Amino acid sequence: MSLLVTGSIGIDTIETPFGKREAVIGGSAIYFAYASSFFTPVRLVGAVGEDCPKDLFKVLDGREIDVSGLEHRKGSKTFRWHGSYVKDMNEAQTITVDLNVLAEQAPKIPAQFLESKYVFLANTHPVLQQEMLKSLKSPKLVVADTMNLWIQNEHKELKNLLKNIHGLVLNDGEARMLTEKKNLIAAAREVLKMGPKFVVIKKGEHGCLMCSANDTFVLPAFPAEQVVDPTGAGDSFAGGMMGYLSTQGSFSSSTIKRALAFGTVVASYTISDFSLAGLQSTTRELIDQRWHDYKQAMSF
């Protein structure tokens, strides 16, 4: 089934205890698209500036990712982020960030994408998320991500968005900020009152938590002995989850659980190397194998 992702596309410079990579491809939509493309064809919508080197997207060659929604905007500059995990592998320290094209209007969703049934609105301004959502014809499953910036500064618009999506993905700190609840289960229940049918709280190295009206589900992260670059882990997780969900057609709790496990496994590849190299190193067969290992590692 058709899976659409809208989100950021960036040129990243990343420092971790394992080294430094300059001007590599990044951004929420890129990680999401690559991760979900192991499961289903993906439609990518995003904007870059005229400074963006064409060979930046070479890593997407051969993937089932339709880049016709990729806008090269004249007179604009590409989103750039320079982050460091040298001090703490669990939290990026932003050294410089230039929103550039991300601070402008939303990219246009191409007409041929408007009937997409599965939609992931990666983190951006909630007004833009709503605009993009409204332009879609009859999406079957809409999941969004958000961040502390919008929770603090665009609370009302974010609340409006939440009334119109099926699922929300956010991290633990954001969930606490949005709901003013310290306990994550309580926070998740509070998010459900705001509209979404399910909420997934990402806890980084501690895994994730999913709540729906009738179910609470917790998953540890895949036990990884070496984390090289955590950038994009959350977006890859969402990509694996949505990629799998879009092949299923139903959103029962058990389907969502399996999807979260796929998200967890896909993210474990992302963090094993810099930028997209971890995802490039794997295949659907390896993902399926690790998914079974992971399932086994938790069964008792």
Add this chain to the structure above:
Amino acid sequence: MSLLVTGSIGIDTIETPFGKREAVIGGSAIYFAYASSFFTPVRLVGAVGEDCPKDLFKVLDGREIDVSGLEHRKGSKTFRWHGSYVKDMNEAQTITVDLNVLAEQAPKIPAQFLESKYVFLANTHPVLQQEMLKSLKSPKLVVADTMNLWIQNEHKELKNLLKNIHGLVLNDGEARMLTEKKNLIAAAREVLKMGPKFVVIKKGEHGCLMCSANDTFVLPAFPAEQVVDPTGAGDSFAGGMMGYLSTQGSFSSSTIKRALAFGTVVASYTISDFSLAGLQSTTRELIDQRWHDYKQAMSF
């Protein structure tokens, strides 16, 4: 089978966002003993001072806990701890601590306990832990806990202890401190090199991690919407784990996994109320039921 626990017995004053309890029973050996007594008869070894009110132990009435190793030491005072979770439910702030009897010699293990096959050396000075261990005849499974104080100040003695135990239980911060490895899987592997056949790293609200030579196992905490008092969660976890293990006779990875899940479930009762009230509110039948619910909540 006979399960022996040595550790602290204390008079606690506890403050949490849910209220304050003064002069309630606490200490690692007490939580451990109560938690493990759902599974097997327990032998408790510990010391209190002459200030200890006799009715403090009333909560143990009717439990299969042999208190003949409980020493009422004349001229000594009972260990007292006053802690607060008002600021952070995940980390106790110690307001006052009086080691008292804990700073004296180790309690004597009664002759009739010396052939105990299953032993838990709850957190105390590693020299005392070694002394108590040496006095035992032929233990089949010895598991110890420790803390940052000994890791920092008694590193050599702790290392000596580690050579002679089967399992080590410690929290994430302690594991990182002991091994100087940030990644917890790497830290666990490092602990295995120090002697233990398996190591369990407790991550509080994020569950636990177990490593043995051939296995890595991760478990999330039981999803609890309301945590009233986290005191004793780690000792109850160890109690549930060891209580179950001592009924099994084998220590295969799959047995240890089931044991960790029992520890997780027992600890979920501990944190649901102050002091021992959470454990007092449950039964083996309820624990088994929750164990199955927990298993179900994670299966996919």
